[in-house]
Amino acid sequence: MSEFHIGERFFAEGLILDLKGDVTKQAEDALLQWRKWQQALDGKRNLVLNFSDVPYINSAGIAALIRLIDACLKAGIDTYAFGLTSHYQKLFRVVGMTEFLMIYPDEYSLRKRFDDVALE
Amino acid sequence: MRDIASAIGDLNAPEPRLDDMLTAVAEACLNAIEHGNGERAELPVQVTFLVCDDKYALRVRDCGAGIDAATLRPPAKEENVRTKLGWDNPRGWGMRLMRHCADSIHTGFETDGLFYVELQFARSGLGKGERDE
Numbered sequence: 001m002s003e004f005h006i007g008e009r010f011f012a013e014g015l016i017l018d019l020k021g022d023v024t025k026q027a028e029d030a031l032l033q034w035r036k037w038q039q040a041l042d043g044k045r046n047l048v049l050n051f052s053d054v055p056y057i058n059s060a061g062i063a064a065l066i067r068l069i070d071a072c073l074k075a076g077i078d079t080y081a082f083g084l085t086s087h088y089q090k091l092f093r094v095v096g097m098t099e100f101l102m103i104y105p106d107e108y109s110l111r112k113r114f115d116d117v118a119l120e
Numbered sequence: 121m122r123d124i125a126s127a128i129g130d131l132n133a134p135e136p137r138l139d140d141m142l143t144a145v146a147e148a149c150l151n152a153i154e155h156g157n158g159e160r161a162e163l164p165v166q167v168t169f170l171v172c173d174d175k176y177a178l179r180v181r182d183c184g185a186g187i188d189a190a191t192l193r194p195p196a197k198e199e200n201v202r203t204k205l206g207w208d209n210p211r212g213w214g215m216r217l218m219r220h221c222a223d224s225i226h227t228g229f230e231t232d233g234l235f236y237v238e239l240q241f242a243r244s245g246l247g248k249g250e251r252d253e
Contacts, residue, residue: 059147
């Protein structure tokens with residue numbers, strides 16, 4: 001399995017976490033740095049997970065993602081994702097994660113969504 | 121997992137359900153390591169890949185006592201993320217993923233006493249995983 005790490009990119013409406021590597025139990029500590037990201041968001045309400053460089057997700061990784069989503073929900077932060085393969089989009093639907101994590105096909109469509117909302 | 125993916129990839133025809141197969145066998149291996157072998161590194165988990173005319177079968181063996189066949193059947197009410205929000209450790213998705221990805225799951229004991237979980241995937245036409253789409 002490839003080593004997991006997270007890059008951070010800020011944008012006008014929130015924070016993008018660029019996930020790199022397998023999302024498994026080994027990714028748990030990195031995914032649960034919630035307090036650091038909440039401070040970094042500084043009042044913004046959107047956290048985006050970029051899965052473009054994630055080749056593999058297993059059930060332990062799904063559990064870690066659920067804990068992250070749970071923390072976001074409690075803080076009033078909306079969570080989004082892009083870059084998921086069709087296979088993992090399907091698995092996220094199966095376990096019900098898509099009720100809480102809004103999935104977009106790519107970063108461009110997600111950014112366009114934020115731009116459109118800002119214009120309203 | 122790379123060896124399994126490579127073995128499947130060596131087949132003449134590309135397998136459109138490779139991702140389903142890899143997810144299901146990975147979850148079966150995780151269960152074998154954690155629950156079957158009690159995370160004891162010295163105990164083996166064996167994976168066999170069988171290619172039949174009408175199906176693939178991936179058999180995962182461990183040294184454990186086995187599982188109740190009832191756990192293979194979907195519960196009356198499937199758990200989902202909503203039911204596990206707030207849990208300190210919202211795990212337990214492995215069997216759910218295996219049931220979704222594989223067309224059928226069988227269990228038993230080998231003659232040498234090893235417990236096995238066998239995941240089957242149809243080769244021709246659409247398997248369950250595709251029909252659910």
